[in-house]
Amino acid sequence: MSSDIPDGPEDQPTVPAANVERVRVEDEMEQSYIDYAMSVIAGRALPDVRDGLKPVHRRILYAMHEMGVSSGSSHRKSSSVVGETMGDYHPHGDQAIYDTLVGMAQDFGMRYPLVDGQGNFGSMDGDPAAAMRYTEARMSSISEELLADIEKDTVDFQPNYDDRLTEPEVLPAAYPNLLVNGSTGIAVGMSTKIPPHNLGEVIDATIHLIDNPDCSVEDLLHLEESPGPIKGPDFPTGANIVGRNDVHKAYKTGRGRITVRAEYEVDDEDGRIVITELPYQENKARMVERIAEDVNEGKIEGISDLRDESDRDGVRIVVELKRGANVDVVENQLLEHHLESTFGVINLSLVDGQPRVLTLKETLAEYVDHRKEVVRRRSQFELDEAEDRAHILEGRLTAVENTDDVIELIQDAEDRGSAKEALKSEFDFSEDQADHIVRIQLGSLTSAEVEEIETEYEEVQERIERLEEILGDEQELLDVIKDELAEIKDEYDDERRTKIIEDTGEVTHEDLIPEEDCVVVITEDDYIKRMPVDKFDPQGRGGKGIIGADPKEGDRVHKVFRANSHDYLLCFTNQGQVYRLKTYQVPEMSRTARGNHIRNVIEGIDDGEEITAVVNTDDFESDECLTMVTRDGYVKRTRTTEFENIRSTGIIAASLEDGDELVDVEVTTGDQDLVIATEGGMTIRFDEDEAREMGRTARGVGAIKLQEGDAVTGLVATDEHDERALLTVTQNGYGKRTKLSEYRCQSRYGKGLIDIKTGGRNGPVTAVKAVTEEDHLIIMSEHGQIMRIRASEISTVGRNTMGVTIMELEGNDGVASVTVVPAPETDDEE
Template identity: 70%
Template sequence: MSSDVPDTPDVPAERVEPVRIEDEMEQSYIDYAMSVIVGRALPDARDGLKPVQRRILYAMHEMGVTSRSSHRKSSSIVGDTMGNYHPHGDSAIYDALARMAQDFSLRYPLVDGQGNFGSVDGDPPAAMRYTEARMAPIAEELLDDIDKDTVDFEGNYDDRLTEPAVLPAAVPNLLVNGASGIAVGMSTNLPPHNLGEVIDAAIHLIDHPDCAVADLIDTPDSDGYIKGPDFPSGAKIVNREGLWNAYTEGRGRLRVRADIETEYADSGGDRIVITELPYQENKARRIERIADDVQNEKIDGIRDIRDESDRNGIRVVIECKRSANADVVRNQLLEHHLERTFSVISLALVDGQPRVLNLKELLEQFVEHRREVVRRRSQFELDEAEDRAHILEGRLIALDNVDGVVELIRDSEDRDAAMAGLRTEYELSEAQAEHVVRMQLGSLTSMEAGEIEAEYGDVQAEIQRLETILNDESELLGVIKDELQEIKAEYADERRTEIIEDAGSVTREDLIAEEQVVVAVSESDYVKRMSLSDFDPQHRGGKGIIGSRPKEGDRISTVFTASTHDYLLCFTNQGQVYRLKVFELPEMGRTARGTSAVNIIDLDDGEEITAVVNTDDVDQGYLAMATRNGYVKRTAVSAFENVHSGGIRALRLEDDDSLVDVEVTPGDGDLLLGTREGMTIRFAESDARPMGRSARGVNGIDLEGEDRVAGLVAATADDDRHLLTVTKNGYGKRTPLSEYRRQSRYGKGLIDIKTDDRNGPVCAINAVSEGDGLVIMSEAGQIMRTHVGEVSRIGRNTKGVVVMRLDDDDHVAGVDVVPNVESDDEDVDESD
């Protein structure tokens, strides 16, 4: 079968090198990565621009689209940039152009845009055919003197044209406008800074090249120059440690916080007004997410959100509910929405290689670049001045010999002969002779001669100045400083971003309003907290109101009051102690059952909380513990400094014993034990020597028959408080502590209260003052709040009076004292 394709003879390769495929893949990937790093993603440390930004500005320069020209269609600028310098997609070029025009992205925009170039709400720019642009004045400072051989040029992508490898950049653009970019395996993220501060730091570095990085940073402890990033959107930076790391190491993490104002109203319904957002935050999306969290009840206390922003700035108004605490709502917003982390990575190209630079190194790269630009510019201007002086010298020679020159030129056959004659007769150079031949007769007047002589003197002075700059380093640096001062005077403005002291991250505790709460725990280990203000004080003998609805077969076993910001030590009947944050308890309504405590505290089966101690009270001294069978033990509070989540052992118990109560003691006071049958013994605290956590303790009271300990009270020798005793059936009394004389430990004690069928057994004993309040809760979930003054003050060995009226099948579950509640300050509910 014939074929139309001619046979091609095999030609042996001149050289074949075997290469391992993994080596080839590695090298090819490295080449690709470096191409992306150098050619697209990272800024140059000298002018702070990525290639696409540099090419856009240079294309505008070549097009004559300066700050003094009219605006030009963005599509025209993008087209010239893409066709001549940047052979990539037009959308990428337009995105870069639009960002350089956004005053919310760049601290000092490089493009003066006309039309819709996007917004802080995330709106995209209008199509490039609808927008117009020209260079901003400060952008011209980046291109100034580019035609004076100040930078190297290289061929464009198809070698038709040349483009600058870097711009002359009279402005420290990398620090001033920052940069962000993601390359292959690395990224950069430099925040913008205030122009005046950066220039002051650069001038200081020029004057003191051996200064430390710390000398450039303005902190409360040092008088430097750069306070920190200065975002176009303002806001606040709240951690100086992150700033220090960013400037000294080139990497750091900053917390940027929105600017928030709280407008308090006397009638409630406070307002939280957001006037500035963190840098590059999408306002519309953030408002939407806040609204979602409000709807999903992740944030409480907000009733309305309005965006009142306009051309003058951001204003987002958040209306709080009348019952809400505006400070708590503010903290919730900061925790979830209005504070973000800005990671600083000062990565830039130095000699074509990516490097992480600290603040001093960033400024050194700019200063060294300016030194080279000024040197090359001065050399270029010197060459031009010397060329001009050379021409002027020829003209002056011609003027001095005007008659001979005119005659020589007139007698010459042609121009070349005239030039040759001038060179021979008056020793002129070829350039001088050519210029003299081309001179007009009008320039031979005496006035023209005077102007030439004056110009020659000016040129000689300029030559001398330029030679001084090139030969004297201090003069060259002086030129750089003078030009920087001019830039500062023209473009510098006030800071927008405030640096505030770091008060620490917003904690969960900050998100909870501080208030007194009632905590109820059931025998089945259901727990919840309720605001104490939900329960109005009543007179003695009231029935209270519903505080909980235990499930069938369950009943309330413990009740105590605390602040939502309190940290508690919770002791259980099995002798374990756990650490609990009150705000971690679920807040529920009065009729709710609660949440299983195992979700908060790791309780074993049959383990119940029987005593609670506030850690604010546990500073020094001892914890005295009393057991059901009459044992007492004292342990130094230092033994409970580290209570881990799984709890620790507080004391050792016998099989049929359980922990009943715990009190904080000073070490030199008295202890009172009260029993269920109404007996009370008071003895010196020192009679029970301090023991370790694993000890059982010593006998505190000699119990008769089936009697058991009901509670423990700590008192001092001259204590003027009263002993409050409350029985299971809701009866109680107050008796001065002074009526309970001190005895020896392990005695039978004295009769405190009669426990007959009416009273029932003792439920709780507490030491109370006249101004204290009481919270009493029944096993069925009724809560009554009253004042200590409502409970009659009577002696020992009496029955007492009704404190809380109970249903027939209900009993008191627990009593807690709310210290320092004056009855005159609160209204007493007259109802039962």
């Protein structure tokens, strides 16, 4: 016979070509992988729609059933149960089997636990169960309902893994366990996640479907227009399901996402939030840790203490609030990050060995079909038994009627076999009847015994008639199923634990933040905080102010600016980057607090990068520009539209030469003048058109010729009709106001005019602002002193003057920054 296989060594046998099958490697790999995937799907990962169990759960329960470890027996060591299961039915690792056993015993994981555990079976904190040699287990009473009538040929059996024993392919399941206890599993390329439900609701829905096989999914749900039996999932840990629409979608399609919210109480009087129920499968200890981390990092504000006071009676997590904290804000922060979770429903299970995503109605219909098969097979089994018994009783009755002849015939027989043959011949007994009669005692032939036999015979005949009625009439069979389900409900039904609450719409963090003017303080070492403006009362010129920040040793206040708590801000840094920030994201703190590091507020900001200018984006118009000046005297204008989409890590606002820094930014309209001031007291005013519009990455053009050692300190936008004054404040606490009209326009890139004398007492210029008589100023010193004064208290004088004392400073302290705030409506201008 010819062969395509190359010849091998002489000591190797020649393989006939007919025994070799040529296949493509990719085809073989594909088929092998499919076989493996289906093995995992059917043999390990997915539950059967009929009993709601995976093979390992089914094998554990059947092993306990065979061991006699029922709800009425004493507990047995978990290691014994695991050993029997592994040795007879489930040849996998003992730890995997024990983990499954533990899961079936945890009342916080399973709505109706199938195992009654004794010992440490883990906790909601994620603590593992004790080793199997320390814990004990037995079946719970409700799990026995899954195995009821299994000896009555109700389900098919299959050989176990070594063909020594047989095991059930599925359990009879007297209630719809798949929906009652739910299931979770991950297979190859698919997963299932079915939530648990209230047993009473599921049974009512099953009965409703039996009575109304053409009903819709909506008919099974609790809706306003049709209050059906199933309200929604019922988790063992309680909590709340938010909204009904997502729940109904999951039931109608087999897939959906359900929002689950913790149960908690807000105690306004004591200033605390007490959490009493958690979303399903939430790790309590980890959740408490995450809340504490967010508090420490400043992501959640207003919490002073956090305690887990939970015990065996239930969950109790106490969140203590700081005095004056906004309870609504803290509540919303907790909801947004910790107290709500999403349960993704995937109602996937095995139907006839194949994975299918089912609707609620399809799931119940598959269960009803299974239960019909179970009851039919059970009825047939019981009918066969009853007919066998009736047959025996008929023989006994015949024997009783002919007692003397039967006794004489048996006495005359040589042996038992001859007696049986004689009885069969004389009275037309069957083999079973004759065998039974030769074995009965004479005492059973008394008149009293005869009456009992006749009574039993009548009862057996009635039983036969009933069973034949069930088997012959589909409606009678369904009535049996309904009656048995009702009995299960009466025995095991309990109150619903999970409440359904209406979805009132998303309440954002911003909705709960009070809208107020704030002062934001930033230090050189990048610590940031905010404080309400109304915390600072106006003082007279020349005062010392009060503590507004407490920088650590070596740190100094760098910048102070005003913003509304709801403003979106563009924060420009000295390195030419710009970041977007909501004011309320800056943590609100007391006057004496240092603040949080800016990296906790602005993602991506680098070490050494300092915020030098802040612009409010709420008032942007598409035809406006952001005009920027640098320390070395460059200016450029860029359209505001180029700053509409800013990444969380920031974008480039301006390209800088080595050693240069961005110092100030103003929003300009295109028809304004720019006033640029320097530390040396010089100013220049020119038409902004002289600085053409450029892209974000441009450097800009020269704005002012700086004298050696001088640097730009600020920028103001104005026009010819502006009646405001230019406020100039120096580092040593002196300043003045001068009408903007006194600063004549020049050409760009000139030397400018003298604004204020900086020699001697004044020191270099720290800030320039355009102010009205009604404005208030908040002045911050490098050491953290803060002072609020009315702009009108500062004298209006001409250019090239010394100015007056604005703030009294101590030691080597200096003015760090100045910001303008509108006068309050109730301000008294005395």
